Amino acid sequence: MKRILIPTDFSKYADQAIEAGAQIAKKNNAEIVLIHMLELPGQSNDAVTGETSIPAIMLFKQKADEILKSIKDRPYLKGIPITEVILLDNVYKGIATYANKNDIDLIVMGSHGSSGFEEIFIGTNTEKVVRLSNIPVLIIKQEVDQLDIKxxxxxxxxxxxxxxxxxxxxxxxxxxxxxxxxxxxxxxxxxxxxxxxxxxxxxxxxxxxxxxxxxxxxxxxxxxxxxxxxxxxxxxxxxxxxxxxxxxxxxxxxxxxxxxxxxxxxxxxxxxxx
The missing domain is CATH 3.40.50.620 (HUPs)
Structure with missing residues (x-):
């Protein structure tokens, strides 16, 4: 296992997935790819000429880039190679497509407790990632101090x-x-x-x-x-x-x-x- 893809919407549930993925990465000397999907209004037709202007898109992208860089500095990620990716795409299609085309060995996703998915993982997004991805998907349900899978x-x-x-x-x-x-x-x-x-x-x-x-x-x-x-x-x-x-x-x-x-x-x- 060399490359682990972790989608993040910057929620605490995504953070739980990042912590779990970090533990797996350290066990395998693996790289983590943090991916954030910018699914913007009007994107299904044309993100540039639709409801969202180019300056607004650039602002969203810049802010996402700043947050991803701050995530890289977290102590539990020290020593792990990190790649940051921001894509303008449909959430579940973008995640699955990127994973299938970029030699990803595992996708790690966060979800909300036992009462459904939050943020970008609401409803069928995780179900669709599972359905579309040829890559194994690990779903983390709660904070993991130690991912001890025995x-x-x-x-x-x-x-x-x-x-x-x-x-x-x-x-x-x-x-x-x-x-x-x-x-x-x-x-x-x-x-x-x-x-x-x-x-x-x-x-x-x-x-x-x-x-x-x-x-x-x-x-x-x-x-x-x-x-x-x-x-x-x-x-x-x-x-x-x-x-x-x-x-x-x-x-x-x-x-x-x-x-x-x-x-x-x-x-x-x-x-x-x-």
């Missing part, structure tokens, strides 16, 4: 299409020397016997050089509650999910499970694209 819960249906992103998860777990807790959530609408679920999971992991790990099934009323309750029961440091590029989460994670999960858990969440 237990990672990975919830899945363990289908064939999960194999490629699962390899990325194994690399991520290796960075932290973390134990993987693999779980298949069984609900009334997607029930499997323990024997059937264990068979699927054992056949899945047999193809990989596995680190320290365990496998379990967990019963709950729905997938989202099952993941959250299982992660709470195991006191997990991180929840890992696989996402689909077209329709958020596929198969096991249908509908808006990813967005709901991120909104309703206080734990960090990392997503890997199928």
């Amino acid at each position: 237990k990672i819960v990975f919830a899945s249906d363990f289908s064939k299409e999960i194999k490629k992103p699962f390899l990325e998860l194994l690399k991520f777990a290796k960075i932290f020397n973390a134990k993987l807790k693999l779980v298949m959530i069984c609900t009334p609408n997607s029930f499997k016997s323990t024997t059937a679920a264990e068979k699927i999971m054992k056949e899945f992991v047999a193809e990989f050089d596995m680190p320290d790990y365990s496998m379990e099934t967990y019963n709950d009323t729905n997938i989202e509650k099952g993941i959250i309750n299982y992660a709470n029961a195991k006191n997990a440091d991180l929840i890992a999910l696989c996402t689909h590029g077209r329709t958020a989460l596929t198969h096991f994670f249908s509908g808006s499970i990813s967005e709901d999960l991120v909104n309703h858990t206080s734990r960090p969440v990392v997503t890997f694209k199928i």
